[in-house]
Amino acid sequence: MAKKWKRTERRRAIYIFPNLFTTMSLFFGFYAIMCAIQGRFYYSACLILVATIMDGLDGTVARMTKTTSLFGVEYDSLSDLLSFCAAPSILIYLWALKPHNLHFSFLPVPDDRSLGLGLIAAFIYLVCGALRLARFNVSVGHRDPGFFQGLPTTAAAGIVSAAVLWHYRFPGPPISPNGPLTLGFIVLLAVLMVSNLDFLSLKNKIFTKNNHPFETLVLIIIVLACLIIKAKTLLLPLAFFYLSLAPIITIVRRLRRDRDPGANLSKANTGEQDAEPGSPEAKAAETRSGDTRLPGAKPSETRLAEIRLADPQAQAPSAPEPTAGETMAAKTAGREPRRGE
Numbered sequence: 001m002a003k004k005w006k007r008t009e010r011r012r013a014i015y016i017f018p019n020l021f022t023t024m025s026l027f028f029g030f031y032a033i034m035c036a037i038q039g040r041f042y043y044s045a046c047l048i049l050v051a052t053i054m055d056g057l058d059g060t061v062a063r064m065t066k067t068t069s070l071f072g073v074e075y076d077s078l079s080d081l082l083s084f085c086a087a088p089s090i091l092i093y094l095w096a097l098k099p100h101n102l103h104f105s106f107l108p109v110p111d112d113r114s115l116g117l118g119l120i121a122a123f124i125y126l127v128c129g130a131l132r133l134a135r136f137n138v139s140v141g142h143r144d145p146g147f148f149q150g151l152p153t154t155a156a157a158g159i160v161s162a163a164v165l166w167h168y169r170f171p172g173p174p175i176s177p178n179g180p181l182t183l184g185f186i187v188l189l190a191v192l193m194v195s196n197l198d199f200l201s202l203k204n205k206i207f208t209k210n211n212h213p214f215e216t217l218v219l220i221i222i223v224l225a226c227l228i229i230k231a232k233t234l235l236l237p238l239a240f241f242y243l244s245l246a247p248i249i250t251i252v253r254r255l256r257r258d259r260d261p262g263a264n265l266s267k268a269n270t271g272e273q274d275a276e277p278g279s280p281e282a283k284a285a286e287t288r289s290g291d292t293r294l295p296g297a298k299p300s301e302t303r304l305a306e307i308r309l310a311d312p313q314a315q316a317p318s319a320p321e322p323t324a325g326e327t328m329a330a331k332t333a334g335r336e337p338r339r340g341e
Helices: 002-037 041-064 068-096 115-138 154-166 179-193 202-207 214-230 230-257 280-288 300-309 323-330
Strands: 147-148 197-198
Touching: 002 041, 002 115, 041 068, 041 147, 041 154, 068 115, 068 154, 068 179, 115 154, 147 202, 147 323, 154 230, 179 230, 214 230
Parallel strands: none
Antiparallel strands: 147 197
16 A cells, blocks of 8 residues: 555656746746836846746657646646747837837827837737647647747747847847837747748757757767857857748758658549559559559459458368369379379
8 A cells, every 4th residue: 555655646746847847937938027117128038048948858858758637738738838829029119119119100200108019029929929829729639740840939038038138138128128129039030930931940850859968968068158148149159040941941941741652642632643554653653552462462362361360260261172083183193192293
C-alpha cells in the first residue's frame, strides 16, 4: 500500500513539474505587462524573452518525462495567450504607438475621443495571435511536427522584444521608435501569424530529430552565451533572418509536393488517357491501383495468392484423381502413379 501511495505521489509530482514551467511563463508574461504599464519597456521586453524560454521548456520536459496531457496542452495555450499575445501588444502600443498619436477619426481635428490606429494595430496583433493558437490546437496530429503553419506566437513575441531591445543598444537614452514604421511592423507580424507560410520548428529539429545530442548541446550553450552578451544587437537580425526563411521553405515544400507522383491519382480529375500495356505509365498505374500480382507469376498463381491473403485457412484446390489408363501406364514404366498425373 505504501509503495502504491509513493508511486501515485511521484506521478503527481511529475505532472506538476512541467506545468510549473507553464506557470512561470504565465508569471513572466503578467509581470511584463506590469512593467510596460509602468514605462519600464526594457525590462518588459526581457521578461517576455524569459517567458519564451519557459514556454519552450515546459513541452520539452513533458515529452522527456512522458507526462504530456490534455490539461497541459490547454493550460499552455492559455498561458501563451497572455504572455505572447496580450503582453507584446500592450508593450508595443505603450512603447511606440500611443506616444505618436496615430488617430483615425472622421472629425476634422482628432481629439481624445477618436480611435487610435495604434490601438487598432495592437488589437489586430492580439486577435491574430489568439486565432493562431486556436488553429494550432485543432491541427495537432494533422501536421508536420518539423514545421509551423504561420508564425508561432512565441516567435512573434520574441521579435517584438528584439525590436524594443534594438533601441537600447547604445549607452544613454534609448532611441525613439518610429511610430508609422512600428505600426506596419506589428500588422505584418499579425498577418504572418495567420498566414499559410511554413516556419521552421527549431525546437523539434534540435531536441527531437537530432542524432548528435552532445555536439548540439555545446552549440546551444555557445549560441545562448553570445545572445545573452549581445542580445541588444543580435536578436533582431536573427529574427529577420528567421522570417526570411519562411517564403523559401514554403516554396521548396510546395514544389516537392507538386512533384509527388501520388498527388493526383484520379483520372477523372486529371483527364489522363489509358497508358499502353507494358509502358512505365501502365506499370505505375498498376502499382497505384493495388495490383498484387507477383513478378513473373501466372494468373492462376496470382489468384491463389489473393485467396490465401483473403483467407489464410484456404487450401489449394486438390488435383484430380488419376484415371485407370494413367495408372496402368505408370506401372508399366516402373514407377508409382503420382496424384494429379
